[in-house]
Amino acid sequence: MHVLLLPNWICWTPIAAVSGSDGLWFDLTGTTHLFGGEERFCRRLLGFLKRLGFAATIAIASTPGAAHALARYSGRPVTLLPSGSEAEALAPLPLAALRLDASALTAAARFGIERVADLYPMPRGPLARRLGLSTVERLDQARGMIAEPIIPVVPFERPEVTRRLLEPIGTPESIAQVISDLVDDLVPLLRQRGLGVRKVALGIDRVDGDVQHLSIGASRATRDGKHLKRMFALKLPEVDPGLRIEAMHLVVPHSEPLDASAVAALIEDNTRSPDLAPLIDQLIGRSGPSALFRVASHESDVPERAVRRVEPLAEPKGWPAWKRPTRLLHYPEQLSNVIALLPDHPPRRFTWRRQDYRVIAGDGPERIHGEWWRRPGELWAVRDYFRVEAEGGLRFWVFRCGDGVDGPTGDLTWYMHGVFG
Template sequence: MPIALTAKVARREDIVAACDAAIALGIRVGMAATHARALVSDLDLRPADPLADAAFLERLARFGVRRWSPVVAVTPPDGLWLDITGCAHLHGGEARFCRRLQVFCRRVGYSVRVAVADTPGAAHALARFGPTELVIVPPGGTGPALAPLPVAALRLDPPALRAARKFGFERVADLLPVARGPLARRLGLPAIVRLDQALGAAAEPIAGIEDIDAPCVEKRLLEPIGTAEAIAHVMRDLLNDLADILQARRLGVRALRLVAARIDGTEQVVGVGTSRPTREAAHLLKLLQLRIERIDPGLGLEHFRLLAPHTEHLDATALGTVLAGDRPLRDPARLVDMVAGRIGASAVYRMIAAASHVPERAAMPGDPGAVAGAWPAWRRPIRLFARPEPLFGVIALWPDQPPRRFEWRGVAHRVVAGDGPERIHGEWWRRDAEIFGIRDYFRVEDDAGGRYWVFRRGNGVESDSGDLSWWMHGVFA
């Protein structure tokens, strides 16, 4: 049954939302409810609940703070702003993050339109008036992307929209060549502000929603500060206060976000992460001090807020071995945090074993603080190439003998000893192309003492098992 939502507008009931089935029958947003009921006799009309919609958006925004971005704001009545500056790489890039966001919304039963742009105003306009459900504007392409959109995409007030229609302004492209002075006299100053915000000529800070469950402390200063020493002193005080809250809740932080408000109304945000939950103020202070150089104090900072958006349960540490005189195992978590704070979290990892027989899939980078697990007993080279390299001029006795000669990287190698083959089949459950894929691996040694791990595609007999080409996959010590 088609469903539509109604709300009281002025003195009549209007349609404010409709399902796809109702839209297919001619129901449109803004249509009078009596007209819609006359057009579709079995239309299910229900009153809209804007308060429930706002509450749902707020819950979704709090979920986004924990999972997507530290800065998420509600854009009434039906949208969210996500500031993914500096965190898009954590989700695999902007395009992959947007696709995952679409899949998430569809999975819970909601349609979604996503836009990524340099400014919040441009993203807001393209998400609602863009040509497709997913629009990603490259840096510097805001103007051309906004030009074909209608003037209503700039979030103008109804009087400004009526004035725009009166003067013949239909698209954003019609506003761009007009001087700001005459345009302000025709549409009003708020319309110029909206246009400048969308183009990036005027700032539009996003006031992100705060997670009410996240531990948070703040400090307001009597006088603005701007030196690194003063900022570090405020960080120390905030961390001491936050440590007391964390201890009372038996929590440890995995991520910290420091928000410093400048006297001009803008904010400076820096964040740090830890490999393991901790509430040690001295260690967290060292991590935050690495971010001081990223804070632009401007004319001065007057308000600081320290938030822990990601926390985990942290109980007391057992000290029985220490009291007994045994030396405890050294925890590398502090070293990992310091190195990651200097060169980036993605540059610090530990290779862990993965459940795969294919050599390049048998190991993968993981959490540096995690346990590597048990490694298989298979003999593998010390240096395994990420991509196998082709061999040329191979002389070998098929089907199960190692090569006697090959050329690799322009150098000829004469093999004096070899062992194998070790047959590895493709993982057919991943993709159909690996159903008949076979690799025969050999450990060979050349006359110069070099030891290599080479393989042949195919079993040496059947052509559909591989193209019988030879490849170098690793080098032994």
Template structure:
């Protein structure tokens, strides 16, 4: 089922202007509008959040806006620069989010996320990540995912706070309560409909189509059908200017999986040769399959390192071939290297001098494309004495930092996600527990080693200036070994609560 994401940027022109102005931009509390002309009149073409809160609206005369908002900051609008920046953002999303992305001017972007959301942890996680990443760049955003372009557009602007994911197969249920403007109607049509008593989209859905068409023309019914998915509304994707791709058109549509797989191999061979000629390797590949009904089926795969080997690219794409629904047949197939990097030549070293390191990048790529890049990682040390901060997740083939694993004290093979409280019997301040109860089971300690004192990191949190933990390695009567600690030094209450916790289990 097709899924479309609408990314709504309500204050895109003013956000872009503030980013461009940098340190000389007025404070965010000061209302800002961008000024343009309508004939001989100067009007508001864009307004930031503070201006909207003051009651200013697009199209309002500047004189009226200045009366309503004293201290209003006026700057010239740059519609062409706004459109160019929106296209650059769409290109960035094409490389990092999904293979079909298109600007939706003047303040939106459309993303066909079908088959790509699993690479980002699901639709909800993908939308949340998008909105937060834009917020870090001082760009306000709302996003919605739905079955159609029209529904996603409407939900992003009237429902998302800041994100909304409509359930697959939602139909008209998520649209019925939205205002008429959510249908992207021509200027004035919503007002004319309200004169007749229509307030919400649901009011229109209950009416026969013929009278609406006679009164308002075909545009109203077309917009309703687009929102419901009864009329196709394809997305024309943005294309990088230096895109490396291979294309194949068929005299007769193809549909059999083995035929599709055979042509994938041919496209991969052609693309691999083009990449090798340029000294490039693909980091992200998009396979576009255009069906006879003009619907697009897309496969996106990524690689941990630049790759131009045709056999490897073919294997990655064929591993995802089951998500292609050919329908009545595929007319055109196109394979594009959306993200490329220069190939790095490595000199082979004789095994007589150095032991050869096995190349697991092919396995990493297969797992990452099946499960998502977040699910394939490795643990690397961080420069921290606090156990839960001393390890981080990094990409499976990344070299990591210069930090090394601590070797002066043994660490458990399994570190709990969060330390779990236990009941312990121990002599203070420096003795290990004689027994402890964890998850309802009492364990008598037979051997113990410690304490290992870990001090708080005062530069990370003020509350850790005097905080300490005393860690012990203990072994119970069954031979199981645990890593437990006491919060505090056993004497001063300011150093911790003196409660006991289990933090890890030795293998």
């Protein structure tokens, strides 16, 4: 068996395995002759990677351990190692080439062992006691004395079902029936593979050769056939049969593992919160994927950057302990006719959206500095925030640009940023 190690992903063989965080093993047995031999294969592969902007080193050897060591530590872009010469080729390489544990490398350095050749004359018993049994195993694997099978990466096959029709169809009722049959075919396949769908794509083949694509999404992995049928029923008005439909397909481009539900979960329990996922899916199906969302915190000192949208079922975490308004404006709006004492007093009067307000109580300031690492203009920027209550009970969150003392911190303009209650 010949093994190729390539520190960047490219598929030139049907059998590949991961090697560390930046490498791959390729099983080239019986494939290099298709490219004119091993040397020409390596040249073609390096040229292909260079055009893509990647740098790589290649080693072809009879064992995965030797290919790993020579690709990373030989210093040559291409190494073709004849079978049976692994021990000689590995001898001058450092011990790290054998993929040893950090503890084994530390122990080897304490005993003055630096090269692979230093391990050859050592008896197996003392070597295993000093550096561990795994060191002996790695050495034998690299030299071909012990087999080291590679575990290939198996491509994931997306669940897919198809219905080819004896007679073309075009009525909404017949289309809905075929979709229902497809879902009934898909659910057992998902159950057999232990999967739940997050997205399902419907492909519609028309007799004129055109293909129409529709898709539905689920906020949580599911294989509930009734729920999937209801979701597709919302998409039925978008189906254009054209000159009639001759085949329909269901493909699952996004799925997640879904275990069986516990029997106790089926018992009526008033303490359990209801599952909102089906309702959310139907609302999204009617109004669009961007209509429903939740607000979660984001790491930022500037309030308008400290929130972000997340999925409806996501659990927001990390809300700050200090008070924030229930309604935060997307962008701060400048106030006019502001009367305030500097530097640490809230405004007494201001005008916002052509309406005058008189402040009867205020609390603050809460000082927030600009994020200087984003842009130079925020290096000295300062905002002093105040919670104020106006006549009539309205409460606002306002801020002043600048600390009221140093000019570079801000121009002392006032802004409205949120409304409490």
